[in-house]
Amino acid sequence: xxxxxxxxxxxxxxxxxxxxxxxxxxxxxxxxxxxxxxxxxxxxxxxxxxxxxxxxxxxxxxxxxxxxxxxxxxxxxxxxxxxxxxxxxxxxxxxxxxxxxxxxxxxxxxxxxxxxxxxxxxxxxxxxxxxxxxxxxxxxxxxxxxxxxxxxxxxxxxxxxxxxxxxxxxxxxxxxxxxxxxxxxxxxxxxxxxxxxxxxxxxxxxxxxxxxxxxxxxxxxxxxxxxxxxxxxxxxxxxxxxxxxxxxxxxxxxxxxxxxxxxxxxxxxxxxxxxxxxxxxxxxxxxxxxxxxxxxxxxxxxxxxxxxxxxxxxxxxxxxxxxxxxxxxxxxxxxxxxxxxxxxxxxxxxxxxxxxxxxxxxxxxxxxxxxxxxxxxxxxxxxxxxxxxxxxxxxxxxxxxxxxxxxxxxxxxxxxxxxxxxxxxxxxxxxxxxx
Amino acid sequence: xxxxxxxxxxxxxxxxxxxxxxxxxxxxxxxxxxxxxxxxxxxxxxxxxxxxxxxxxxxxxxxxxxxxxxxxxxxxxxxxxxxxxxxxxxxxxxxxxxxxxxxxxxxxxxxxxxxxxxxxxxxxxxxxxxxxxxxxxxxxxxxxxxxxxxxxxxxxxxxxxxxxxxxxxxxxxxxxxxxxxxxxxxxxxxxxxxxxxxxxxxxxxxxxxxxxxxxxxxxxxxxxxxxxxxxxxxxxxxxxxxxxxxxxxxxxxxxxxxxxxxxxxxxxxxxxxxxxxxxxxxxxxxxxxxxxxxxxxxxxxxxxxxxxxxxxxxxxxxxxxxxxxxxxxxxxxxxxxxxxxxxxxxxxxxxxxxxxxxxxxxxxxxxxxxxxxxxxxxxxxxxxxxxxxxxxxxxxxxxxxxxxxxxxxxxxxxxxxxxxxxxxxxxxxxxxxxx
Numbered sequence: 001x002x003x004x005x006x007x008x009x010x011x012x013x014x015x016x017x018x019x020x021x022x023x024x025x026x027x028x029x030x031x032x033x034x035x036x037x038x039x040x041x042x043x044x045x046x047x048x049x050x051x052x053x054x055x056x057x058x059x060x061x062x063x064x065x066x067x068x069x070x071x072x073x074x075x076x077x078x079x080x081x082x083x084x085x086x087x088x089x090x091x092x093x094x095x096x097x098x099x100x101x102x103x104x105x106x107x108x109x110x111x112x113x114x115x116x117x118x119x120x121x122x123x124x125x126x127x128x129x130x131x132x133x134x135x136x137x138x139x140x141x142x143x144x145x146x147x148x149x150x151x152x153x154x155x156x157x158x159x160x161x162x163x164x165x166x167x168x169x170x171x172x173x174x175x176x177x178x179x180x181x182x183x184x185x186x187x188x189x190x191x192x193x194x195x196x197x198x199x200x201x202x203x204x205x206x207x208x209x210x211x212x213x214x215x216x217x218x219x220x221x222x223x224x225x226x227x228x229x230x231x232x233x234x235x236x237x238x239x240x241x242x243x244x245x246x247x248x249x250x251x252x253x254x255x256x257x258x259x260x261x262x263x264x265x266x267x268x269x270x271x272x273x274x275x276x277x278x279x280x281x282x283x284x285x286x287x288x289x290x291x292x293x294x295x296x297x298x299x300x301x302x303x304x305x306x307x308x309x310x311x312x313x314x315x316x317x318x319x320x321x322x323x324x325x326x327x328x329x330x331x332x333x334x335x336x337x338x339x340x341x342x343x344x345x346x347x348x349x350x351x352x353x354x355x356x357x358x359x360x361x362x363x364x365x366x367x368x369x370x371x372x373x374x375x376x377x378x379x380x381x382x383x384x385x386x387x388x389x390x391x392x393x394x395x396x397x398x399x400x401x402x403x404x405x406x407x408x409x410x411x412x413x414x415x416x417x418x419x420x421x422x423x424x425x426x427x428x429x430x431x432x433x434x435x
Numbered sequence: 436x437x438x439x440x441x442x443x444x445x446x447x448x449x450x451x452x453x454x455x456x457x458x459x460x461x462x463x464x465x466x467x468x469x470x471x472x473x474x475x476x477x478x479x480x481x482x483x484x485x486x487x488x489x490x491x492x493x494x495x496x497x498x499x500x501x502x503x504x505x506x507x508x509x510x511x512x513x514x515x516x517x518x519x520x521x522x523x524x525x526x527x528x529x530x531x532x533x534x535x536x537x538x539x540x541x542x543x544x545x546x547x548x549x550x551x552x553x554x555x556x557x558x559x560x561x562x563x564x565x566x567x568x569x570x571x572x573x574x575x576x577x578x579x580x581x582x583x584x585x586x587x588x589x590x591x592x593x594x595x596x597x598x599x600x601x602x603x604x605x606x607x608x609x610x611x612x613x614x615x616x617x618x619x620x621x622x623x624x625x626x627x628x629x630x631x632x633x634x635x636x637x638x639x640x641x642x643x644x645x646x647x648x649x650x651x652x653x654x655x656x657x658x659x660x661x662x663x664x665x666x667x668x669x670x671x672x673x674x675x676x677x678x679x680x681x682x683x684x685x686x687x688x689x690x691x692x693x694x695x696x697x698x699x700x701x702x703x704x705x706x707x708x709x710x711x712x713x714x715x716x717x718x719x720x721x722x723x724x725x726x727x728x729x730x731x732x733x734x735x736x737x738x739x740x741x742x743x744x745x746x747x748x749x750x751x752x753x754x755x756x757x758x759x760x761x762x763x764x765x766x767x768x769x770x771x772x773x774x775x776x777x778x779x780x781x782x783x784x785x786x787x788x789x790x791x792x793x794x795x796x797x798x799x800x801x802x803x804x805x806x807x808x809x810x811x812x813x814x815x816x817x818x819x820x821x822x823x824x825x826x827x828x829x830x831x832x833x834x835x836x837x838x839x840x841x842x843x844x845x846x847x848x849x850x851x852x853x854x855x856x857x858x859x860x861x862x863x864x865x866x867x868x869x870x
Contacts, residue, residue, distance in 0.1 A: 073688055078697045085699075101757075107542065110763050116551055140757025144764040147681065147690050147749065149771075151699045246582070252510055253581050262513045264520075266585045314582065320535075322575025327546050331580040336584075 069127075069157040069164060071142040078154060080123060085151075092123045092154060092208070096169040098200065099176025099218065100128035100158070101137035102322070107331030108173065113145060113153040117335050125155035129165040129176065141178060162203035170206045173334060175229070177218025178206065186430065187411055187423040190220055194415040197224040201231025208235065213380055215337055217228045217330070219434055221275045222354050222369040223408040229356060229369075230416035232362045238381070242354025244271040244279065244371040245340075246326070246333035251281035255288060258307070259296050265289045270373040270388070271352040273401025274408075276429035279371065280397040281311050285388045304393065315433025325433050344378040350385045351375075361386050364398065368405045404429060438843045450739065451751030504562075504592040504599060506577040513589060515558060519846060520586075527589060527643070528559045531604040533635065534611025534653065535563035535593070536572035538759070543608065548580060548588040552770050552776065560590035563741045564600040597638035604643045608769060609663070612653025621865065622846055622858040625655055629850040632659040633639050636666025643670065648815055649678045650772055652765070653870055656710045657789050657804040658843040664791060664804075667850035673816070677789025679714065679806040680775075681761070681768035686716035690723060693742070694731050700724045705808040705823070706787040708836025709843075713863035714806065716746050720823045737826065752867025759857040781812040785820045787811075796821050799833065803840045839864060 080086040095112060097105055107329075111117055111127060115418050118124060126145070130138040138158040146157050159165045166172060177193045180186075197216070204212060212235060216225040225242040229235070248271050256263040268287045272280035283303045288296040297303060318326050340351040350373040357370050361384060373385040403424075409416070411423040515521040530547060531542055542825040544561060545785040546552055553559060560811045561580070565573040580591050600605060612628045615621075632651070639647060647670060651660040660677040666672070683706050691698040703722045707715035718738045723731040732738060753761050775786040792799050796819060799805050808820040825833075839860075844851070846858040 067778050073692045076691070076695055076697050106763055107545070109766065110542070111549075114546075114551055116549055136756045137758065140753050140759075143749070143753055143756065144761055146698075147685050147761070147764040148767040149684050149698050150767075209753055223557060249584050250582050256511070258509045260511055262511050262589070263508055263581075263584050314578070318578055321571045321578065323572065324575075326579055326582070328541055329582040332545065332583040332585075391576060433588070 005250075010285050024184050029288055030410065056196060062365045063097070069159040071139070071156045071158055072146050073324040074142070074146070074154070074156040078194070078314045080154075082385055090120045093118065093171065094125045094127060094167075095171045095173070096127040096129060096160070096166050096208075097173045097175060098129040099174075101134040101141055102131045103327035104217065104330045104334070106141065107328050108175070108334055109141065109145065110148065110150075111331060113150040114147065115150070115152045122151070123152050123154045125151065125157070127158065127165045127169060128158045129162060130158065130160055131176075132160055135160060135386060138275060141190070149229070162200050163207055166200075166203050167207045168210075169204075169212055170336070172204060172208060172212055172214045174214065174224070175217040175334075177224065180430065184430060186220070186425050189337075190223055190408060190411050190423075191421075191431075193218060193220070193224055193417075194227045194412045197228040198231045198415045205232035205234050208302065209230075210235065211380075213239050213341065215243055215334065217243045217334060219275070219430070220408065222273075222405055223373070223412055225354060225369040226356075226393035226409060227412055228420075229431045232366075237358060240356060240369070241337065242275060242369050242371065243330075243337055244275050244333060244352050244354050245337040246330050247271045247275065247279055247281065247311060247371075248352045249285075249329070249333050249336065250314045251307075252386075253299070253311045254307060255283070255286060255293060257300075258302065259293075261290050264366060267349045268373075269352065270350070272398050273371055274405050274429070275354060275371070275431070276404065277312055277431060278397075278401035278404045278429050279308075279312070280319050280394065281308050282388075282394060282395050283383075284391055285373070313432055315431055317433075319433045324423050340374075341376050341380050341382060342378055343376075344377040349375075353382065355384075357381070360384055360400075362388070362390075366403055366407055368409055369404075370402065438468050474623065477551050487820045500772075503793050504594040506591045506593055507576070507581050508575070509581070509589070509591040515589075521558070524556045524558050527554065527560055527602045529560045529562060529602075530606045530608070531562040531643075532608045532610060532673065533562060533564040533597070533600075536565045536569040536576055537610060538762035539610050539652065539765045539769070541576065543610070543769055544576065544580065545583065545585075546766060546770050548583065548585040549587070552588045555587070556743060558587050558589045560592070560651055561588065562600045562602075562740050563591065563593045563605060564597060565593065565595055566611075567595055570595060582734060592816050595636050599639050600780055601635075601647075602642045604639075604647055604772065607639060607643060607647055608652065609649065609659070610652040610769075612659065615865065616784075621655070621860050624865075625843060625846050625858075626756075626850075626856075628653060628655070628659055628845045629662045632663040633666045633772045636663035639663070640667035643667075645670065646674065646815070648674050648676070648776065650678055650769060651789075652678045652769060654710070654865070655709075655843065657806070658847055660760055660789060660804045661844060661846055662793075662850045665853075672791040672793060675791060675804070676772065676830055677710060677804050677806065678765075678769060678772055679710050679787050679789050680772040681765050682706045682710065682714055682716065682746060682765070683787045684768050684771065685749045686706075686721075686742075687748075689742060689745045690718070690721060690728060690732070691739065693734075694723050694728075696723060702784045703808075704787065705785070706806045707829075707833050708806055709864070710789060710839050710866070711807070711836070712747055713745075713832075713836035713864050714747070715829065715836055715837045716743050716821075717829060719829050720808070721824055748867055750866055752868075754868045774807075774813050776817060777813055778811075780810040784810075788817065790817070795819055797823070797825075800837055800841055803844055805837070805839075805840060 008403050018344045080089050128138050142156050142158055180189045181327040225240050229237045229240040248269050252266040253263050255266050266288055268285055270282040283293045286293045315326055352371050353374050354369045354371040357364050357366050357368050376384040406426050413419045414421040457658050515524050563573050577591050617626045626777045656677040660675050664675040666674045666688045685703040687704050688698050690701050701723055703720055704718040715817050721728045785808040787806050788809050791800050792803050809817040811817045842860050847856045849856040
């Protein structure tokens with residue numbers, strides 16, 4: 001039903017996109033995905049391993065009408081209101097995760113299922129989006145979720161079609177993205193991943209909850225977020241986030257290390273701009289033990305010349321040491337990002353998120369995704385923080401990351417429905433460890 | 436100091452072990468490890484990256500007297516009683532984890548740090564044990580823990596010497612073990628890993644808390660646990676556990692699937708015996724919705740011929756699907772095992788753990804590690820459940836896994852100080868997916 005309701009909008013967007021897709025390297029695939037919205041077969045992948053041969057005690061197996069892709073024990077129906085232990089629980093929420101067979105998700109899904117993120121009275125349904133290639137791995141993930149017996153995890157479904165997986169989703173965590181291949185330019189990566197996020201934006205627009213919150217992790221995440229929201233015009237742009245929380249966490253840790261204090265003493269940390277090497281970890285507004293960082297760390301040379309690099313090099317150092325990219329701490333930062341939206345921000349503090357610039361108080365260009373300081377009442381929404389200060393050094397660096405995001409935006413105009421793309425990205429700004 | 440105190444016992448054990456080590460394939464290494472207790476250089480690996488150039492605000496860097504292996508920001512001192520947010524917290528506990536650079540630990544450590552296991556007012560110190568080869572990976576894990584900013588995680592130290600890492604440990608999670616190489620018999624694996632667990636038992640005996648709780652995950656875990664506790668005579672044998680909780684969780688899930696109920700309706704699930712293919716998932720005593728399983732699942736053929744295999748094949752199926760062994764759900768089951776000891780067992784229910792048989796009410800041979808049904812008051816201790824029933828089928832299967840454990844015990848006599856080893860293991864009983 002949601003499909004029919006939003007089909008006209010979707011078709012509109014599709015036509016625009018098709019007309020302007022001269023730079024797209026895989027139009028036919030994109031086109032097919034779009035058409036699938038209208039003609040797509042339902043229930044193409046059903047994976048429900050349950051085969052009860054006994055009459056169940058008090059519950060019955062759902063006829064899978066509304067859960068076409070349920071997995072294993074998660075195909076069983078249940079009645080939370082019928083049980084003493086669960087009748088005070090909140091209404092189930094749907095959480096969709098892309099790249100669900102990857103390592104970041106392998107940490108994140110279990111955190112979501114444990115209740116650590118949404119609380120001990122919030123039952124959840126996990127909807128896992130993978131690819132044809134990763135479908136068996138998705139089943140493996142679902143099996144491990146089964147074996148974990150998390151009482152709050154009531155439904156798990158797996159699929160490869162975002163129009164099915166995003167159905168009624170209230171949170172969507174877009175982790176999956178193609179890694180950059182050998183010799184690929186940033187422009188090429190923007191195009192390849194941009195197409196994925198354009199298609200996922202269309203799917204969100206068609207089938208997700210009208211108030212869905214979307215957090216984009218797949219890189220280049222700011223511009224992927226922009227593409228995604230431009231393809232989902234019926235969802236408020238304010239509901240889309242690009243993850244810069246790992247950068248924020250790393251910045252807090254490096255300031256704590258330098259000052260010789262525990263990391264819980266560092267607050268008011270902003271990451272400005274792009275999740276790339278042009279990002280600006282803001283030591284002008286950050287505080288240590290409630291004091292401005294510069295009053296605590298007097299080594300201005302370190303702050304200006306080493307601090308940012310230390311934050312940015314973290315992923316690269318980790319790959320050298322550990323041999324893998326930072327899956328666990330990335331998952332933690334996604335948890336932090338969600339928690340920051342569903343719990344009230346502590347008085348006087350804030351958090352960073354890459355959000356849509358639309359009337360921002362900092363003079364930053366409008367209509368891009370820019371990481372800025374945010375506060376939340378815990379209702380899933382946020383407001384920008386007004387009382388921040390700027391100096392020339394901070395302004396100059398913000399201008400640079402802003403220019404990069406504007407250039408990235410021009411580079412994906414064919415995917416946002418805003419004309420022909422023009423790519424003039426000056427340099428490689430991928431963060432180390434995220435190649 | 437603790438070393439001097441327990442040196443006589445240790446030497447005693449060492450001499451016995453040396454005399455009887457004719458089956459040991461790496462005695463010289465074992466011998467060197469033993470001698471290291473007396474002559475070992477302290478602080479051989481110091482890894483503290485902090486280099487403050489400013490006067491810290493209110494805290495000072497510890498001179499590393501008692502924290503020789505602290506890592507990064509975790510080298511900073513702190514005063515929980517001085518802060519409003521933390522002054523009501525409990526006293527810090529030390530948790531040591533071996534195999535800390537592996538995939539199971541990579542899930543487990545973040546669960547421990549999050550507060551999910553020991554609660555939101557329990558600060559923890561993580562002591563990570565790795566090998567010379569994995570030392571850089573340990574640093575990588577510690578870096579990700581730093582970047583996660585968990586407020587409850589106050590100390591992280593890394594090392595390769597169990598005598599340092601286990602110092603004052605109150606919980607020890609022994610995950611690290613050598614995997615079975617190509618062509619290696621179970622007897623060979625028992626010997627190689629047995630030596631690791633003999634050395635770790637000696638280290639526990641010398642330096643751990645006198646009431647340390649030890650959970651052994653590395654395979655073959657029952658007999659590794661026996662070896663470990665035999666080498667730690669000054670720690671109560673009751674404090675040692677072999678992990679069979681993943682088997683229990685999988686068994687509950689398979690019964691739920693078969694009955695068409697959600698897994699939270701399955702209770703009183705016992706895994707009897709060895710963590711191997713002779714293990715006995717007990718469908719005679721287990722309940723579904725409070726009723727005996729056999730009253731709910733009338734398919735006796737399935738219960739007797741398929742259920743156990745489904746539980747045991749789970750790991751193998753997962754490797755086929757997902758390409759990796761079950762790290763995430765294993766970590767969840769370790770969390771479950773700890774929680775079952777630190778929170779009161781729900782009325783009428785129980786959990787399984789591989790524990791030392793010493794006056795058990797079931798007629799099972801004494802002086803082995805056997806998985807049995809346990810209840811806890813939540814004080815870290817447990818008692819065996821008395822009201823279980825047996826039938827011939829259950830008795831026969833328990834006898835088989837009991838015989839296997841007695842054979843394994845004879846096979847490692849050189850490591851428990853009980854004479855010459857004699858190996859007559861009848862068949863390969865490693866669980867699929869744990870090769």
